[in-house]
Amino acid sequence: MKVKFDGVMETSLITLYARAEDYKKEKSVLRDKKSAEIFSQIDYDFSKFSKGWLSYYGILSRAKIMDEQVKKFISENPESIVVSIGCGLDTRFERVDNDKVEWYNVDFPEVIEKRKLFFSENERVKNISKSALNPEWTKDIKIGEKKLLIISEGVLMYFSEEEIKSFLKILTDNFDEFEAQFDLISIGALKMQKEHDVLKKMNATFKWGVKDGSEVVKLNPVMKQTGLINFTVEMKKILPFTKKWIIPFMYLYNNRLGMYSYKKEK
Numbered sequence: 001m002k003v004k005f006d007g008v009m010e011t012s013l014i015t016l017y018a019r020a021e022d023y024k025k026e027k028s029v030l031r032d033k034k035s036a037e038i039f040s041q042i043d044y045d046f047s048k049f050s051k052g053w054l055s056y057y058g059i060l061s062r063a064k065i066m067d068e069q070v071k072k073f074i075s076e077n078p079e080s081i082v083v084s085i086g087c088g089l090d091t092r093f094e095r096v097d098n099d100k101v102e103w104y105n106v107d108f109p110e111v112i113e114k115r116k117l118f119f120s121e122n123e124r125v126k127n128i129s130k131s132a133l134n135p136e137w138t139k140d141i142k143i144g145e146k147k148l149l150i151i152s153e154g155v156l157m158y159f160s161e162e163e164i165k166s167f168l169k170i171l172t173d174n175f176d177e178f179e180a181q182f183d184l185i186s187i188g189a190l191k192m193q194k195e196h197d198v199l200k201k202m203n204a205t206f207k208w209g210v211k212d213g214s215e216v217v218k219l220n221p222v223m224k225q226t227g228l229i230n231f232t233v234e235m236k237k238i239l240p241f242t243k244k245w246i247i248p249f250m251y252l253y254n255n256r257l258g259m260y261s262y263k264k265e266k
Contacts, residue, residue, distance in 0.1 A: 009111055011204050012088030013042070015154060017049045018059035019091065029060045029238055030067070034091040038118045052197035053243065061235035062183060062255055063092075066153055069181055069229075069257065070096050077147040085132045086155035089115060093125060102146070104128055106137050132167055133159075138174035148178040157185040157206045161219070164208055168220035176264040180223075181257055182216065185209045188253040213258035227259035 019032045020039030039046075049055070070092065074080060079100045084090060087105035097103075102124050105115065109129040121127060130137040132155070141148075150171060156164060171178065190209030193199060199206070210216070213228045232250040239247070 009088070009108070010202055011154060011158075011199070012090075012111075013044060013046070014049055014052075014055065014198050014202075015059050015063075016042075016089050017046050018056045019063065021056065022060055029064055030095065032091055032095060034094045035089075038089060038091075041118065049198050054246070055196070055198045057235055057239055057243075058231065058250075058254065060238060061231045061233075062153065062257075064238075065229055065231055065234050065257060066151065066181065066183065067092065067095050069259070070149065070151060073147075073149045073179065073181075074098050074101050077149075080147040080149060081141065081143055083141060083148065083150045085150065085152040087111075087115065088154075089118065090153065092151075092153075100124075102126075104141055106130065106132055133163060133170070135170045135174060138170060141175075143175070148175060150175075150178055150180045151182070153183045156182055157190070157208060158204065160207045164216075165219045168216065168223065172220055172222050172262055172264075175262070178262055179226075180260040180262070182260070183255055184213060184216075184258045185255050186253050187211055189255070192253070210256075210258070213256065216258055216260060223260050223262045225258065226261050227257075229257040229259070231255050231257065 016035055016039055019030055019035035022028050022030055023032050023036040070082065074096060078098060081102045081104070083104045083106060084092065085106050087107050088111060093103045104126050105112070106128045107115070108131055112127045112129040115127065128137045128140045159167065171180070185206060187209040190206050193206045213225055217223050217225050230251055232247060232254045235250060235254065236244065236247045
């Protein structure tokens, strides 16, 4: 199947590749069969990612921790709503579904059209074909009295600071209450992106990074930061022994999960 992805949208194939390769392993981290199935149907030169071992283990550790945190939210709120911003070809719903949660995938129309080639909508999974920077997408979310979790993986680093600010304002202007979990890159990784093992082979650029996640609250002070997890916590568990020398470096430069909450004042 010929599937063409350009620019930032092409980066979704990096994460797909990592999840699919992981599935082949005896000690698979994610056990993501769906990603392996999608991978087998795409005609693309994935060999350009084969030597990017740092990205490979980084992607797996990030996905594992984000899965765990989403599962935790769902276990506490079984009939909740999860919104995945910039979903691409993400398979998180298949990995965390509890048969009750409602799930919304938000991405550009051209991405959602490609996504429909591999995923089917149902009464609990809906696609929204709009940019995250278009506030109209929020009108498609039916919340009622349910708890809301908003997540993004591999997305916000491609936004400028002004775009981040606009995105956060869209959230707090249109939802009365939510929790948010954002994948964030470090300022160090932002500055060193020309050395990135796979991004340098693509037409995509990091635009925004953080030190400790407090930068999100500075851009929208009505939000509160509730946590920060460095993905190296998981990465050091899955790295082969011969590559563990890089762990101290990764604590400084690795992505981290910023966790936030918002509740509208009455």
